[in-house]
Amino acid sequence: MDIQVILDALSSDSIQLTELKSQPGLLEAFFKLVEDVDAMPDMDPRLSEESPSLYEAVYKSRTPHKLNGLIKQFFGYPKKPAGKSVSTFLKRNATVKYLGGLRKEQALYIRKLKQGEFYCALFPWQRRAGFVTVHIGYCSPKMSNEDYGRLEGLVKRVISERLSAEIKSQVGGVIHGVSIPSFLQMSETEKTTCRLSINAGSNLGFLYLYGGRLVDAETGRLHGREAAYTIISWDKASITIEHREIKKTDKIKQPLMQILMESLRRKDEEEDRYRNEQATVGSGDYIEPSVLESEDDAEPSKPAPKEKPQSKPKPIVKPDAGKTGQYRALLKEAPGEAEPKKSSNKLVRLVAAVFAALVLAGGGFYAWNQYQNSQEKKVYRAAIDEVENTKNLKRKKTILRSFINTHQDNPYAPNVEKRIAEVENLIEEEDFIGTMRKVDDLSVTDAYKQKATNIYKKFLKKYPQSSYEKQIKQKIAFIPQQIELNSYQRLKKIPEGQYDKRFEAYRNYLTQYPQGRYRKEVEKLLASMADNSYNYIKDKTVECEYENRLGECIELMAVYLAYFANDARAAEIRGLRHSMKSRRDFEALYAKSKNLDAKAAKKLYDDYLESYPESTQRAKIEEEIAKFARIIDARLRWDKLSAHVKRTDYDVFEREQRLRTYLDQHSGDGFAVEAENLLVALMREKQMVLEQQRRAATEQQKMQARAEAQQAKEREEQRLVKERAAMRTLLAGTNQRFVAGGNGTVTDTKTGLMWALLDSKTEKGECFSYKTARQYVRNLEAGGFSDWRLPTAGELAGIYKNAPYFPDNDVKIYWSSEIVAKGYLEFANVVSSKKETVFERMQLPVNKCGVVRAVRR
Numbered sequence: 001m002d003i004q005v006i007l008d009a010l011s012s013d014s015i016q017l018t019e020l021k022s023q024p025g026l027l028e029a030f031f032k033l034v035e036d037v038d039a040m041p042d043m044d045p046r047l048s049e050e051s052p053s054l055y056e057a058v059y060k061s062r063t064p065h066k067l068n069g070l071i072k073q074f075f076g077y078p079k080k081p082a083g084k085s086v087s088t089f090l091k092r093n094a095t096v097k098y099l100g101g102l103r104k105e106q107a108l109y110i111r112k113l114k115q116g117e118f119y120c121a122l123f124p125w126q127r128r129a130g131f132v133t134v135h136i137g138y139c140s141p142k143m144s145n146e147d148y149g150r151l152e153g154l155v156k157r158v159i160s161e162r163l164s165a166e167i168k169s170q171v172g173g174v175i176h177g178v179s180i181p182s183f184l185q186m187s188e189t190e191k192t193t194c195r196l197s198i199n200a201g202s203n204l205g206f207l208y209l210y211g212g213r214l215v216d217a218e219t220g221r222l223h224g225r226e227a228a229y230t231i232i233s234w235d236k237a238s239i240t241i242e243h244r245e246i247k248k249t250d251k252i253k254q255p256l257m258q259i260l261m262e263s264l265r266r267k268d269e270e271e272d273r274y275r276n277e278q279a280t281v282g283s284g285d286y287i288e289p290s291v292l293e294s295e296d297d298a299e300p301s302k303p304a305p306k307e308k309p310q311s312k313p314k315p316i317v318k319p320d321a322g323k324t325g326q327y328r329a330l331l332k333e334a335p336g337e338a339e340p341k342k343s344s345n346k347l348v349r350l351v352a353a354v355f356a357a358l359v360l361a362g363g364g365f366y367a368w369n370q371y372q373n374s375q376e377k378k379v380y381r382a383a384i385d386e387v388e389n390t391k392n393l394k395r396k397k398t399i400l401r402s403f404i405n406t407h408q409d410n411p412y413a414p415n416v417e418k419r420i421a422e423v424e425n426l427i428e429e430e431d432f433i434g435t436m437r438k439v440d441d442l443s444v445t446d447a448y449k450q451k452a453t454n455i456y457k458k459f460l461k462k463y464p465q466s467s468y469e470k471q472i473k474q475k476i477a478f479i480p481q482q483i484e485l486n487s488y489q490r491l492k493k494i495p496e497g498q499y500d501k502r503f504e505a506y507r508n509y510l511t512q513y514p515q516g517r518y519r520k521e522v523e524k525l526l527a528s529m530a531d532n533s534y535n536y537i538k539d540k541t542v543e544c545e546y547e548n549r550l551g552e553c554i555e556l557m558a559v560y561l562a563y564f565a566n567d568a569r570a571a572e573i574r575g576l577r578h579s580m581k582s583r584r585d586f587e588a589l590y591a592k593s594k595n596l597d598a599k600a601a602k603k604l605y606d607d608y609l610e611s612y613p614e615s616t617q618r619a620k621i622e623e624e625i626a627k628f629a630r631i632i633d634a635r636l637r638w639d640k641l642s643a644h645v646k647r648t649d650y651d652v653f654e655r656e657q658r659l660r661t662y663l664d665q666h667s668g669d670g671f672a673v674e675a676e677n678l679l680v681a682l683m684r685e686k687q688m689v690l691e692q693q694r695r696a697a698t699e700q701q702k703m704q705a706r707a708e709a710q711q712a713k714e715r716e717e718q719r720l721v722k723e724r725a726a727m728r729t730l731l732a733g734t735n736q737r738f739v740a741g742g743n744g745t746v747t748d749t750k751t752g753l754m755w756a757l758l759d760s761k762t763e764k765g766e767c768f769s770y771k772t773a774r775q776y777v778r779n780l781e782a783g784g785f786s787d788w789r790l791p792t793a794g795e796l797a798g799i800y801k802n803a804p805y806f807p808d809n810d811v812k813i814y815w816s817s818e819i820v821a822k823g824y825l826e827f828a829n830v831v832s833s834k835k836e837t838v839f840e841r842m843q844l845p846v847n848k849c850g851v852v853r854a855v856r857r
């Protein structure tokens with residue numbers, strides 16, 4: 001439905017409708033949800049004059065995920081999933097109260113607005129597996145009956161327009177897939193006058209409509225109201241609209257809603273008679289949550305507190321929009337006092353009255369004072385209780401200060417002032433502890449002194465008269481010593497195995513604090529590490545050589561020599577480092593030489609030996625130099641030969657022989673692959689003439705194949721000429737309804753549609769899948785037109801199910817343009833070319849084989 005139509009229908013200026021109209025997208029989505037739910041194949045709309053919801057239907061299917069998926073597109077996850085108890089918070093919800101409560105097996109979706117909320121409730125039937133009553137509506141206790149009626153009218157209009165569109169899309173006069181109650185309700189809205197022929201299996205009946213009212217019915221021996229009850233209860237019926245035998249006399253004499261309700265009631269009783277069950281919505285035994293939704297559909301939430309089993313829910317009652325939740329108290333009149341006897345002594349009565357008044361006045365004053373004191377104490381105790389129950393100190397202070405500001409004359413105000421002072425001291429203490437923690441959490445870096453000082457000064461600025469001032473100033477003065485102490489303590493925390501970090505940390509300390517308090521301790525640590533470091537390096541050397549991690553040990557030795565250069569074992573470490581470094585250098589040279597040509601690699605090794613003649617890897621390096629010298633010689637020999645072989649003015653056989661001799665004698669030079677490639681080129685040169693002859697023979701074969709293809713094409717064109725002539729002859733017998741053009745087209749004079757003279761089976765000799773059929777019409781250019789398309793099922797039915805029929809040599813199945821999704825599969829509506837007057841929709845999987853009768857306007 002167009003959104004402007006929706007907004008125009010909600011003409012009221014009430015707060016509730018104004019909010020809805022301010023969100024047109026939300027309204028449009030809500031009515032689209034109603035339309036989509038009503039269009040579900042297994043959805044049976046409920047007929048009720050007292051339905052609590054805008055839309056009510058029964059979903060009869062064992063595939064609830066389809067319904068849940070559609071609902072979640074608008075509502076999201078359920079507020080109350082099936083299988084879970086109603087939370088205490090949700091029990092107070094307006095929709096839950098409106099629905100009369102919820103049971104464990106029921107589910108509820110809610111989308112909240114400021115003035116109300118959309119809802120969808122799913123109520124599984126007790127003993128009818130797969131049956132779920134669906135309620136979709138809008139709950140706002142303050143909405144008037146008139147505004148609620150406007151929403152109801154829009155829902156009915158949405159459903160009516162959907163049914164009308166579905167009926168108009170069906171061709172041939174026979175309607176399938178629309179229930180009789182739905183069709184009658186739509187006919188009542190449109191004030192239709194006709195006779196309906198109803199077929200349901202072997203049953204046949206007639207319903208007579210006049211101005212939208214059901215006036216008569218007949219089936220078998222039944223007539224009037226009883227016949228109407230029987231016919232309306234039929235399932236899977238086809239409806240044919242006939243504009244004949246119009247009756248005006250009303251023999252039913254009952255509103256349509258009552259007829260429909262009575263018919264469905266009798267139908268339910270008939271089904272219950274066989275099943276001996278009672279389908280009761282919202283009561284009975286527990287239904288598994290899977291009837292409504294899977295666990296994945298439930299919205300993640302905190303576990304709800306355990307609740308006692310709920311009693312049977314209240315019946316669903318539509319709210320009285322005129323009430324706003326206010327209720328009147330029932331008051332009872334107290335019995336009157338007996339009339340006192342008259343006294344003869346008026347003076348006595350006067351004195352007694354004065355005395356009683358004085359007593360009452362004094363007692364009242366005393367009572368008033370007592371009442372005032374109790375009230376002030378009650379306010380004070382309430383504030384103190386709130387403070388005691390609050391952990392946050394600043395919140396405590398706010399509560400107490402608020403009491404002083406609003407109750408200055410309260411006799412307990414001095415007590416509150418004392419409390420404020422105590423809380424302020426606690427806040428200051430808390431801030432002091434927090435300040436200490438902030439400083440303790442600082443990393444001792446170059447900026448530590450500045451950061452710590454700023455934190456301490458910030459506290460003193462906030463509390464200029466603080467009792468902690470002396471401690472803070474002592475902390476500030478102690479910062480340099482603290483930095484040094486932290487540095488020293490950090491040294492001792494470094495694990496024993498992390499030698500690099502320990503060396504670096506000790507060196508940094510001695511550099512940063514040349515006159516430090518802990519310098520001697522650090523020097524002792526360094527001295528004590530010499531033996532351990534030496535032993536560690538010796539052990540690590542074996543590991544480095546075995547795992548080929550030479551660089552790690554070389555760096556470790558360099559660190560050792562930097563710290564212990566005068567140690568007696570330093571010479572040994574230097575020699576070990578030199579040997580390991582030479583080995584590492586050789587491995588680096590070897591890896592680098594792999595990416596260089598022979599000349600560059602030889603020069604690389606020569607330069608290294610010149611720079612490091614004392615390398616322990618000299619023998620290996622000289623061996624590599626000799627190897628690259630041999631490669632250079634081999635390269636010169638190969639370059640000379642390849643230059644000769646590539647000379648095309650030399651004899652090709654002589655060049656081939658020299659190349660083969662090279663391969664026999666110098667295959668190990670490293671150029672065998674190039675030589676083999678060059679040999680292949682020479683052999684290709686010898687075979688050039690033979691290749692030219694073969695190409696000539698191939699060309700001859702191609703010419704012959706083209707000639708045969710041309711002959712086949714001419715034969716096919718002759719066949720199509722005969723087929724077109726035969727079709728034109730058949731078209732001549734259709735009383736000029738179908739007129740063949742001279743360009744391979746046929747015009748239906750009844751509808752004005754232009755059809756292709758030949759279908760795809762006749763033209764191509766094969767049937768197509770649906771995908772191929774669509775490609776066929778896109779590429780078709782019959783009659784010089786390129787806008788051919790697949791016809792609708794109605795257009796196909798118009799030429800094959802209405803005389804005079806479009807001629808066809810045999811019965812074929814034609815694809816239509818209409819696609820239907822069923823689960824994960826796709827089907828297309830198809831029409832057979834069988835000549836018949838009743839058209840029933842057929843569907844064929846899109847991967848099956850069908851024929852195309854192309855059409856254009």
